Amino acid sequence: MVADNRTRKSFLLVPSVLEIVIANEWSEALAAVGAPLVPGQVLLTGTNPLATDTEYHAIKRFQRDARAYLRDNPGVTVFNATDDFDHDDIDGALMVYGWIAGEVLAQALSGRQWLRSREAFMESLYNQRRYVIDDLVIGDFGGNCKGDAGKHGAVCQCNQGGNAVYMKALVENYRFLNDKSSVTYSLSSHCYSDDIRLDAPLSGLLFYVWDNRIAMRGTIPFFYAMSLAIREHRFHLSGRFFLQPLATSAAEGSLTLRRELDTRIVTAVFGIVDDAMLATPDVTFVDPITATPHLHSSARNVIHLSPTLEQQLFVTVGYIVNSSGAGTFHAAIRGNDTHAIEDMVRKTAVTFDRSLGTVATLHDNTSATDIMPHEGDVLLIGLTPSDPLEVAKHLDSYTSVRVFVPFFDVALLYDEFVRAFRNRSSAARLLFATSLPHWAEEGPLSETVRGFHNMVPDRTRWTPLALLGFATARAMQSVLMRMGHVTPEALVNAVFSQSVISADDMRYGPYGDECPVEGVSARNRAVDCVVNYGATRISMWSFSRALNASVPPLTHAMTPLVSYHDPNLDRLTGAQLAGVITGSIFALLLLTSLLVVMLLCLLRRGARDNDSAPKEPLVPVTLIFTDIESSTALWAAHPELMPDAVEAHHHLIRSLIVRYGLL
Structure with a gap:
């Protein structure tokens, strides 16, 4: 495995039964091919912590007991010192295993009523037994259950009490390292692994x-x-x-x-x-x-x-509109996406019917305060570590200025903002949107x-x-x-x-x-x-709230429907506008001509030779008015077709009058 290029970088997973031999076998295999030890390439499972894992209270007590025993009983083991288990991880793990077994046995024998007979002792071992050894737990053990006892939480027919698997990595000097985060626990209700x-x-x-x-x-x-x-x-x-x-x-x-x-x-x-x-x-x-x-x-x-920049802009500009009324706000943007962000800011401003004032592009060596206004609102997007203190000073100097920044600028430079705005009242005028x-x-x-x-x-x-x-x-x-x-x-x-x-x-x-x-x-x-x-549930915060959680948010939490208003949708194109103007002029000329004709008719009422005109002033006269739906828009869209269309419309009306005898 260590010599084959296809497997030499693979991880080796080893069960606990091989823990006695794996370190030596791996060392010999590496030495045979002249390969170095790669820390963490060999992973070994275990049933208990290592003897050096002093983050466990049980291991601390084990070390005290082991040292006391080896000190008081020299020569009874192969160890020649009271701390040899600190230097040999495998022997140390086996000592811990034996110590845990002894602790369990001591607890099992602690009740006099269980020692009356062999049968009583065997029965007691399955009488819902759990052994707690400081922060290590062995059990539960259970025998035959009656009725629905198992459904109510009793452990039935279980003789396996170990619920933890410890992962150990082979590291430098062929030592084993056991990380507490690598422990996996199974629920005590799962006695066997068959159904897991x-x-x-x-x-x-x-x-x-x-x-x-x-x-x-x-x-x-x-x-x-x-x-x-x-x-x-x-x-x-x-x-x-x-x-x-x-x-x-x-x-x-x-x-x-x-x-x-x-x-x-x-x-x-x-x-x-x-x-x-x-x-x-x-x-x-x-x-x-x-x-x-x-x-x-x-x-x-x-x-x-997290809220996207678009969502934050939507909530922020909405807050600006609702809190400051009419007027403009400004923006300063730094980063690799400045043009796209500027377009989005303008798009958001138009949606809320708000004018966007100056928009400045900041470079890495440009101070944000160089372009900040002395009054009003400003969006500051893309901050550097030096900006928070400069912004704080600017807000102190110009008390009618409010600065709005994105959430991730606040989060990434949180320490700088805290140092800059602590004990400053101007923190109330540094604002951002967040959903946290x-x-x-x-x-x-x-x-x-x-x-x-x-x-x-x-x-x-x-x-x-x-x-x-x-x-x-x-x-x-x-x-x-x-x-x-x-x-x-x-x-x-x-x-x-x-x-x-x-x-x-x-x-x-x-x-x-x-x-x-x-x-x-x-x-x-x-x-x-x-x-x-x-x-x-995005809300506007001031940095005063960031510094002090008792300060309430500036707005109720909201989930905005980000929908933009495109002003071009309600505007006519150049061609349409030209058509409307042309049509309006034509209509004005037509109306003027009609008024002139009517005036002449009134002046020459007796001189006209019109057989169809009414002769008796007391005889009823029918006037027919017609209208072309959306004629203004039609004239704008199709000015070259409308004269013929209007003539055809009038011809149709006259034909219908003659056909149905309406005169």
Whole structure:
């Protein structure tokens, strides 16, 4: 295996029965071909922790008991020191195994009533027995049950008490490393493994971009909280979500992703990505975060959980209109997508019948305050680490200015914003839109925040990106509950088929990819039909609320229907406008001519030779008025045809009058 190029990079999974020999056998195999040891390539299962796993209270007590025994009884074992189990992992694990057996036996023999006879002792072992050894649990054991006792929670006919499987990795110096996060627990109600089904896992990937300070710093809390949420459920056989962090450079992110896709199964990518990564086919991106603001990707394999920039702009501009009345607002945009974002800002402003003032494009070395107004509202999109303090100073100097920023600018530069706006009243005039509950609320009503605080008890780690990572993990776990086969395509199909994702008190959706109109081409399907964004209950916050959870949001939570108004739909084209003008002039000339004729008729009423005209002033006269429906629009659209059409219309009316004797 270690010599064949087809298998030498494969992982070797070994059951616990081979733990005594695997280290030596692997070492000899590598030495025979001159290959180095690859840490983590050999994975070994075990039934108990290693003797060095002192994060378990039981192991700490084991070490005290083992050292005391070896010190007080020299020469009774092959060990010549009281801490040899610290240096030999296999022997140490076997010592722990024996110590656990002794602890179980001691508890089993602790009741006098069980020692009356051999039969009584055997019966007691199956009398719903559970052995708790500090933080290790063995059991439950149960015998024959009567009636419906099993349905009410009793354990029946079970002689297997081990419910935990520990994964150990062979690392440097042929030592074994046991990570507490790699433990899998089965429910005590499942005595045997015959009826346990292991479904396919979701294999996630997350990148640490080590040469991008903002991306690197943002990934750390996101991954930390996300991995804790995953770990909580991974302890059970129902845990199917695995997340692998991977380091890369900003320039090689896309190449690193492609290499991973060639060498391992990757279902979805999470966290901070760039445009090149998002263009990678055959992989799903879940709630991608970009270091600079971007409009949302309408590709079907991109699933947005957080409010897209379009949604944020819709909520933000609506708030500006409702809170400040008439007037203009300004915008300053930095990033790689400035023109598209500017168009979207203008489109949103027109929808709310609001004028957009100056729009400035910022460069990396341009200060945001260089172009900020001295009064009014400004959208500031795409911030750098130096901007928060400059914005704070500007708001202090100009008290009639309000600054609106995207959520991910706040999240990625959260530390800078906190330092800049702490103890500043101007924090009330820095505003953003978010769908998250408050990450640091005391006694939170949100089920998501309660779970987040339980997983992350350290208050210094309560940040928006940490809560977002936790909520993302919970959303994926909710989707996985209804999935069997798991692939990137299957994950996307599951999201669109489920339509609405509910996880704790967070709700996403509805998602959809069905076209309401037949005949939409495949090329336009992604743009016209795919709804791959699902953030709901979006509200406007001031940064005062971000600093203090007792400050209420500025608006009630809303789920906006993002629908834009195109002013061109209500405007005539140049040709139509020319036609309308021409038709109007023609109508005016015609009306003038008619008035002149009528005036002449009145002046020459007795001189006309008109046999059909009424001769007696007292005889009733019938006047017939006709109208051509939408004539103005018809003149504008078809000015060359309308004269003949009008003449034909009048001829038809005269013919009908003569035919039916209406004169």
